[in-house]
Amino acid sequence: MKIRRFNEAGMLQFRQVIADRRQAAKAKRAVDPIPAELLQSDEYTTETRFLLPDAPAAFKTKLDICNAVFKMIPQGDFEAMREDAPLWSWLAGWYFDEITMGRKKLKEERAYVAMVDFEGSYRHLILGPCFVATTAKDDPERVRILLYDDPTTMNEVMVQLGSYYDYLMNPVVQGVVRELYWDPSRARTKRGSGGKLPGSPRRLMDYLHQLELNYDLRSISVERLLSFLPEEFDKYKSPF
Numbered sequence: 001m002k003i004r005r006f007n008e009a010g011m012l013q014f015r016q017v018i019a020d021r022r023q024a025a026k027a028k029r030a031v032d033p034i035p036a037e038l039l040q041s042d043e044y045t046t047e048t049r050f051l052l053p054d055a056p057a058a059f060k061t062k063l064d065i066c067n068a069v070f071k072m073i074p075q076g077d078f079e080a081m082r083e084d085a086p087l088w089s090w091l092a093g094w095y096f097d098e099i100t101m102g103r104k105k106l107k108e109e110r111a112y113v114a115m116v117d118f119e120g121s122y123r124h125l126i127l128g129p130c131f132v133a134t135t136a137k138d139d140p141e142r143v144r145i146l147l148y149d150d151p152t153t154m155n156e157v158m159v160q161l162g163s164y165y166d167y168l169m170n171p172v173v174q175g176v177v178r179e180l181y182w183d184p185s186r187a188r189t190k191r192g193s194g195g196k197l198p199g200s201p202r203r204l205m206d207y208l209h210q211l212e213l214n215y216d217l218r219s220i221s222v223e224r225l226l227s228f229l230p231e232e233f234d235k236y237k238s239p240f
Contacts, residue, residue: 003050003072003094005087010044011113014089018112021103031103034093048087050077052094059098062129062147069130078134088114088127099125099151107152118165125151132162135169142174145182145189156194157181160201167208167217175222180204180236190236198232 021031038044050072059065092112100106114124122128136142146158167173181193196202
């Protein structure tokens with residue numbers, strides 16, 4: 001079966017379907033699946049040239065989403081397709097159960113109804129992880145810290161870094177974030193790397209704002225940028 005994309009009527013209907021399911025979740029009622037006729041009918045969708053896999057999906061992490069999507073839509077085609085909101089919205093509908101923990105954990109509308117602006121796209125549960133992955137095609141490990149958790153969760157590092165387009169796209173900042181907050185022994189963020197405490201990702205963003213007044217954060221090395229950080233970050237420079 002080929003991947004499809006919503007037409008205008010399909011987008012309107014999908015938005016309403018998502019609103020209905022979110023309302024049911026808030027009221028603690030059973031959440032219905034996305035109707036098959038919405039996803040497969042010519043009334044609401046059109047075919048693309050990309051094929052869905054035959055095997056069922058199992059998305060334990062955002063990285064699993066990326067791996068699955070890039071088998072369907074090669075990274076070489078991603079940039080051309082990135083602003084195709086009806087396609088990404090359709091994929092969110094098709095994989096709705098897989099990205100909502102079996103319809104048990106629903107998020108805001110933009111997690112499913114794709115938007116082409118940066119703020120909207122990185123919050124989308126299918127498009128967002130794929131966009132992040134393409135920022136580190138030369139070294140995927142650099143952004144593993146942003147993709148290791150389950151599809152419904154956005155860790156504090158991603159919340160803070162994802163709020164700033166220039167930082168999220170910057171390989172030096174990505175490298176610093178990995179060095180500071182990734183614990184390879186546990187394959188997750190280091191303990192205590194959330195909140196507003198000294199050395200936290202939130203504090204790092206504040207300090208980067210100060211540094212970029214005098215430095216081009218793309219032209220220095222990860223090691224040099226780490227050396228600029230004040231003592232409050234020292235506790236994160238050694239693995240826990």
